[in-house]
Amino acid sequence: MAKKKRGGPAGPRPFWSGTLxxxxxxLPVGLFPAHRSKPVSLHMVDEKGTRLxxxxxxxxxxxxxxxxxxxxxYPVEKDRFxxxxxxxxxxxxxxxxxxxxxxxFVPVEELDPMRFERAYFLTPEKGATKAYRLxxxxxxTTGRAGVATFVMRGKEYLVALLSxxxxxxxxxxxxxxxxxxxxxVGLGDPGSPATAAVKRFQSALKPLRAExxxxxxxxDRESQRLIKLARRKLKxxxxxxxxxxxxxxRKTGSGAPSSPPDLLETLKRSLKEGLEPQxxxxxxxxxxxxxxxxxxxxxxxxxxxxAGKEAALSEESRExxxxxxxxxxxxxxxxxxxxxxxxxxxx
Amino acid sequence: xxxxxxxxxxxVAGKERVPVKLYSAVADRSVHFRLLHRTDKAPVRxxxxxxxxxxxxxxxxxLRAWQADDGRRVLLTDDDLATVNPDKSRDIExxxxxxxxxxxxxxxxxxxxxxxxxxxxxxxxxxxxALERDNxxxxxxxxxxDKEYLGALRVHEGHPMLVTLRHREQVVSQTAxxxxxxxxxxRRELDMSKQLIGxxxxxxxxxxxxxxxxxxxxxxxxxxxxxxxxRKAPPKRRRASSDLTRALxxxxxxx
Numbered sequence: 139m140a141k142k143k144r145g146g147p148a149g150p151r152p153f154w155s156g157t158l159x160x161x162x163x164x165l166p167v168g169l170f171p172a173h174r175s176k177p178v179s180l181h182m183v184d185e186k187g188t189r190l191x192x193x194x195x196x197x198x199x200x201x202x203x204x205x206x207x208x209x210x211x212y213p214v215e216k217d218r219f220x221x222x223x224x225x226x227x228x229x230x231x232x233x234x235x236x237x238x239x240x241x242x243f244v245p246v247e248e249l250d251p252m253r254f255e256r257a258y259f260l261t262p263e264k265g266a267t268k269a270y271r272l273x274x275x276x277x278x279t280t281g282r283a284g285v286a287t288f289v290m291r292g293k294e295y296l297v298a299l300l301s302x303x304x305x306x307x308x309x310x311x312x313x314x315x316x317x318x319x320x321x322x323v324g325l326g327d328p329g330s331p332a333t334a335a336v337k338r339f340q341s342a343l344k345p346l347r348a349e350x351x352x353x354x355x356x357x358d359r360e361s362q363r364l365i366k367l368a369r370r371k372l373k374x375x376x377x378x379x380x381x382x383x384x385x386x387x388r389k390t391g392s393g394a395p396s397s398p399p400d401l402l403e404t405l406k407r408s409l410k411e412g413l414e415p416q417x418x419x420x421x422x423x424x425x426x427x428x429x430x431x432x433x434x435x436x437x438x439x440x441x442x443x444x445a446g447k448e449a450a451l452s453e454e455s456r457e458x459x460x461x462x463x464x465x466x467x468x469x470x471x472x473x474x475x476x477x478x479x480x481x482x483x484x485x
Numbered sequence: 486x487x488x489x490x491x492x493x494x495x496x497v498a499g500k501e502r503v504p505v506k507l508y509s510a511v512a513d514r515s516v517h518f519r520l521l522h523r524t525d526k527a528p529v530r531x532x533x534x535x536x537x538x539x540x541x542x543x544x545x546x547x548l549r550a551w552q553a554d555d556g557r558r559v560l561l562t563d564d565d566l567a568t569v570n571p572d573k574s575r576d577i578e579x580x581x582x583x584x585x586x587x588x589x590x591x592x593x594x595x596x597x598x599x600x601x602x603x604x605x606x607x608x609x610x611x612x613x614x615a616l617e618r619d620n621x622x623x624x625x626x627x628x629x630x631d632k633e634y635l636g637a638l639r640v641h642e643g644h645p646m647l648v649t650l651r652h653r654e655q656v657v658s659q660t661a662x663x664x665x666x667x668x669x670x671x672r673r674e675l676d677m678s679k680q681l682i683g684x685x686x687x688x689x690x691x692x693x694x695x696x697x698x699x700x701x702x703x704x705x706x707x708x709x710x711x712x713x714x715x716r717k718a719p720p721k722r723r724r725a726s727s728d729l730t731r732a733l734x735x736x737x738x739x740x
Contacts, residue, residue, distance in 0.1 A: 157725075160678075160736075161733065161736025162726070162733075162736040162739065163726045163729065163732040163733060163736065164723045164725055164732075165725065166725050171657070172657045172659075173591070173651065173655050173656060173657065174654070174655055174656075174657060175655065176652075176654070176655065177652075177655075178551070180550060180561065181549070181550050181552055181558065182533065182547045182548070182549065182550075183547070183549070183550045183560070184535060184548070185546075185548060187550060187560065188535055188536075189550075189558075190533045190534065190542055190547055191533070191534055191535075192531045192532070192533055192534075193531065193532055193534050194520065194529040194530070194531055195531075195532055196527050196529055197522075197527050197528050197529060197530050198527035199522075199527075202534075202539075203522055203529060206523075207522060207524070208521065208529060209520075209521050209522075209523045209526075210518040211518060211521040211526065211528070212516070212519075212706045213519060219519065219521055219526055219528075220706045220710045221521065222518065222705065222706065222709070226715055227705075230698060230701040231697075231698050231701065234698065236723070240685070241685060242685055243686045244686070244687060244688060244689040245688070245689070247586070248688060249590075250641070251588070251590065251593045251596075251637065251639065251648055252596035252639070252641060252646065254590050254591075254593040257590065257591045259659075259662070263725065265727075267667055269725070269726060269729055270665055271664070271665055271667060271670060272671075272675060272678050272729065274664065275670060275675060275678075276675060276678035276681075276682055277682065279679065280679055280682050280683070282682055285689065285694070287694055287696075287697075292702075293515065293699075294696045294697065294698030294699060296691075296696075300590070302659065303659065304664025305662060305664050307591075307659075309590055311691075313691075313694060313696050314692050314694070314695075315512065315514055315695075315696070316511060316513075316514050317510055317512065318488065318510050318598075319642075320598055320641070320643075320644045322512075323488040323508040323509075323510070323598055323600070324508075324600075325508070325598060325600045325644055326606065327643075328606070328609075328610045328613060328642075328643035328644060329606065329607065329610050330610070331607055331610040331611035331614050332607070335608065335610075335611035336614045338501065338611065339498065339501060339611050339614075339616075340615045340619060341499075342498040342499035342501045343498060343499075343579075343616070343623070346498070346499070346579055346580070346581045346623070347582050347621070348583055349583070349584060349587070350583070350587060351583060351587050351588050351589075351592075352581070353653050354653075355581075355626075355635065356592070356635055356650060356651075357652065357653050358652035358655075360570070360633055361654070363569045364561075364566075365551070367561070367565060367568065367569060368551035368553075368561065371561075371565075372553055372557065376559075377559055378557055378558070378559055379557065379559070379560060380557045380558050381557065382555045382556060383555050402657065402661060402662075405657075405662055406662060406663070409665050410663065412665075462517075
């Protein structure tokens with residue numbers, strides 16, 4: 139599985155790394171998500187408070203399966219699948235999976251917000267800082283965004299490259315066929331409204347005018363209520379399970395598990411010093427060794443992989459995750475929040 | 486073919502109330518794979534297990550818990566979770582009207598068209614025209630299926646549209662980051678860079694870009710289905726340009 143393979147060891151690694159091509163200038167960069175998941179996520183536990191894990195089992199023989207016992211399949215007939223490996227998928231677009239070739243530059247204001255999907259910060263690899271700064275400055279002063287298509291984790295993206303305050307940002311855009319037109323959804327043509335009606339709405343809008351976005355209005359009030367409620371119960375000793383962790387034990391938990399706390403640190407550092415060169419790892423597969431001595435090592439790798447996978451999944455919309463969940467026949471998926479789906483899919 | 490509305494509500498702008506239906510403006514085109522057991526090619530299922538004992542736990546018996554920083558867990562009952570839900574309402578409340586561009590791209594999440602709930606779309610048309618004349622987009626809040634949403638009320642080809650927005654906690658603040666620094670940029674290199682951008686400049690034409698990879702994936706599946714051979718070439722990476730001036734000069738000459 140592509141996602142797992144690239145998950146990598148501990149510490150946030152770029153979501154994608156490759157080369158930005160600007161004319162004949164090559165600029166190796168890493169992409170880091172500019173979004174994080176919900177501020178609170180709940181765990182699934184049994185009545186004693188043990189955190190439950192998700193395991194894959196074969197639908198035929200019911201046996202529990204590890205990641206390396208799985209393969210991707212595309213349904214072609216009932217119960218018949220064509221299997222596809224990561225290598226085969228990577229080989230479909232060898233250049234595009236390594237390179238964002240900026241062949242077009244467009245005025246930033248021509249990009250419609252309905253196209254925007256997700257944003258990533260770009261950080262230069264060591265030695266590429268000068269070219270990065272040059273491109274960022276040139277784009278910002280000309281007010282232009284670079285446009286390209288590239289392949290990341292088994293999917294092609296249309297991407298706009300924007301420069302703001304000396305920092306380059308990649309924003310994925312929906313392709314034309316990923317957007318429905320008003321006619322597609324059956325909406326009739328807009329008519330020309332009566333002047334009086336337009337005036338009526340203009341005066342309704344007038345008292346609502348504000349010049350800036352009040353970010354406080356965008357706070358996640360549901361998560362805040364949830365945390366408040368949980369803390370109140372904790373203080374009152376209501377439904378509290380487990381013991382306090384010993385001092386010095388590793389903190390995890392109430393924060394967002396899929397956005398590692400040091401993402402911001404990694405971003406700051408790699409913007410400042412440049413990113414360590416990232417090696418593409420085609421076909422690198424950690425075979426699971428069954429020897430007891432390897433057990434701890436194996437565990438660590440598994441955790442690193444899970445974190446990478448989680449970060450990747452949390453980039454997707456709930457709908458997309460739900461479809462994945464559907465594809466895997468995940469029980470209880472319709473009732474799961476986005477974070478629960480991320481947890482479920484990444485285990 | 487017309488799509489089904491995903492939700493019905495009432496757009497509230499001051500004293501004005503406009504009954505509306507929401508339609509997703511996004512079409513799913515992804516290729517969906519299933520996970521299979523490698524040896525017998527049977528689809529896999531996911532089950533919940535107690536990791537200590539390995540025993541499966543039915544989903545219906547699982548509970549939700551919040552974990553404190555000290556490792557303790559607080560069980561949250563269905564009643565608890567219900568109290569956290571926002572109050573039910575059909576109102577899409579317009580909170581403010583902002584100048585276009587006041588909302589950073591990174592907030593936008595998913596677009597939905599607004600259609601009339603009924604046959605009369607005159608109020609929707611009037612609202613769209615009012616927004617366009619004022620050069621504004623609205624900030625709206627509503628509760629849909631027990632979840633609170635924030636959205637930008639915009640106009641697309643004359644149709645009002647709500648683009649949901651991400652929460653504040655979900656957008657990494659760029660103000661916390663500092664741009665890479667270093668010696669002053671070389672004036673000539675900067676000029677050449679701007680010149681190169683100028684040469685590649687055009688208007689944004691979305692129809693110009695196609696998802697070719699998706700088609701290649703489908704072709705690959707088709708080839709394999711018919712038992713054909715497929716290529717497995719490992720991708721290679723280009724190195725960083727060491728001489729920027731020379732690379733820029735060559736780029737300008739090439740065009």
